[in-house]
């Protein structure tokens with residue numbers, strides 16, 4: 001049985017927006033052509049992603065280069081325009097960093113801490129997403145990060161290809177080498 005492209009993409013993306021990695025309900029999702037059809041982009045899964053509708057509207061007929069410029073301008077965690085906001089106003093609405101993110105006592109993101117924790121574990125790393133989420137929550141707590149970020153961190157490990165996942169099982173860790 002053939003699945004609908006949007007359902008297929010959402011499934012492949014773990015139910016999250018391709019760009020901002022926030023949970024994406026089907027009714028808020030739309031299909032984005034990375035290379036727009038008007039620029040010769042194909043209608044296949046290689047060129048299609050599911051993302052927040054507001055971002056899709058903003059991207060419109062931009063070239064891939066222009067889209068990347070929008071994404072890179074945000075530096076760090078990418079946020080789609082608010083789902084209720086006027087998409088035209090979005091590029092200027094650069095999110096102001098949360099106060100705790102500016103605290104100098106710890107890295108701006110929990111990811112390096114988690115990567116270091118995973119590296120230390122060698123072959124004793126979690127084999128399932130659930131076990132990984134538990135470990136990540138522990139690492140966050142030990143290092144003074146909000147435990148609520150665990151889901152985000154796991155999503156990031158996935159989206160940045162630090163882990164390979166199949167059926168919620170982790171089939172491989174691709175950790176960057178330690179800088180120490």
Ligand SMILES: [Zn+2]
Nearest residue numbers: 017020052080
């Ligand atoms: Zn999004």
